[in-house]
Amino acid sequence: MEQKFPIKKVSLICAKGSIEDVYASLIMANGAVMEGIETNLFFTFFGMDAITKSRMDKLHTGVVGNPALRLPGGMRMPSLLGIIPGMEAFTSWMMKGQMEKLDIPPVSEFLDLITAGGGKIYACKTAVDMFKLKKEDLSDHVCGILTIGEFYEHAGGEGSQIIFT
Amino acid sequence: MAQKTYAGVTVDVNEEGYFTNSSQWTKEIAVEIAKEEGIVLTGQHYAIMEFLRNRFTSGDPLSIRSINHSGVIDVKTFYQLFPGAPLKKATKIAGIPKPASCV
Numbered sequence: 001m002e003q004k005f006p007i008k009k010v011s012l013i014c015a016k017g018s019i020e021d022v023y024a025s026l027i028m029a030n031g032a033v034m035e036g037i038e039t040n041l042f043f044t045f046f047g048m049d050a051i052t053k054s055r056m057d058k059l060h061t062g063v064v065g066n067p068a069l070r071l072p073g074g075m076r077m078p079s080l081l082g083i084i085p086g087m088e089a090f091t092s093w094m095m096k097g098q099m100e101k102l103d104i105p106p107v108s109e110f111l112d113l114i115t116a117g118g119g120k121i122y123a124c125k126t127a128v129d130m131f132k133l134k135k136e137d138l139s140d141h142v143c144g145i146l147t148i149g150e151f152y153e154h155a156g157g158e159g160s161q162i163i164f165t
Numbered sequence: 166m167a168q169k170t171y172a173g174v175t176v177d178v179n180e181e182g183y184f185t186n187s188s189q190w191t192k193e194i195a196v197e198i199a200k201e202e203g204i205v206l207t208g209q210h211y212a213i214m215e216f217l218r219n220r221f222t223s224g225d226p227l228s229i230r231s232i233n234h235s236g237v238i239d240v241k242t243f244y245q246l247f248p249g250a251p252l253k254k255a256t257k258i259a260g261i262p263k264p265a266s267c268v
Contacts, residue, residue: 027267034229036249103228104268113229116240117251 008159009038011151015164017046019061019095024165026050026110033117040154041114042146044124048131051123051139056107060092111141122146122154171197176260183256183263187221190260198258202247206258210246212237214259227256227264 010032014025029041049055063069063082069091071077081087096106105113111121121141127133128145135145146154155162166185169178172193177185182198184190192211199206216235220227229252232243247254252264 030229031267034250034252102268103226103230103266105230109230109233113233113240117229117244 006159007032007037007161009040009155009157009161011040011042011155011160011162013042013044013162013164014047014050015043015045017049017059019059019092021165022047022050022059022107023099023104023110026107026114027104028163028165029119030110030114030117033114033119038160039114039117039119040122040151041119042122042124042151044127045130048123048127048133050107051111051121051142052133052137053139054137056111056139059107060088061095063088063091108139108141111139115141115143120144120154122151124148124151179262181263184260185262187218187261190218194260195258198260202254202258204247204254204258207246209238209242210255210258213243213246214255217255217259218261221256221261226266227252227261228266228268230268 010028012025012029014022016022025041025047029039032039043051049059063077064079066082067076069077104110115121120143121139123133123138123142123145125145125147128138167178167180168175169182170176172191174189174191174194176189176194179185195211195214196206199210204210213232213235216237217227220231225231229240229243232238233240238246243251243255256263
């Protein structure tokens, strides 16, 4: 479909660290790269886990206070069940298995795909300072630690959009 | 259904120009479609297109991730071979439907 004002650049912000929050950002970023759209992906606050080497492939999904979470078969999962030890790990394992079936890769491999296509991964300066992270703690995919001002500089241009997932 | 003529052969395509019958495709036709996309085909292009066609024929999903596991080329090279929107361009030139996957 030909658009009069096509999207030429997207800058995505990922501020949360659960599987579903991080993958929303990753799928949108990778999809943009695949469409030939210039792509920036900026991680901040709890989203930092997705670009922290020791944590990026061990993300979990929250099982307490998530009213949309369902048990296999479709019944709502009561929040009280979520406090059972191992429930969060089990649910996260199930989520990852379902995604693998759809050929959705682990976080580190997803970042490989995005950067191979020219997508840029950035970390937030404030979050790096707040969580006392060092450059070497972060994944090699990260090409810079930006202040919010620098982020806006990178995000500018005709046909560009900022998306907060 | 729309039709297009490439290299003297009339083929069935959809409104976006993707083949609706992949058996009508030949390497000569691919050269012509590639020209429309501004691409000059090389051995590497044909090798990855053959991989994509085989995957399509066997009913496997066409994802960007599968390229890395193809053993033919890596994703970075894929982006260089088909600049812009590689999976869309590659499938169009390879005479198979546009991938329905989000990854």
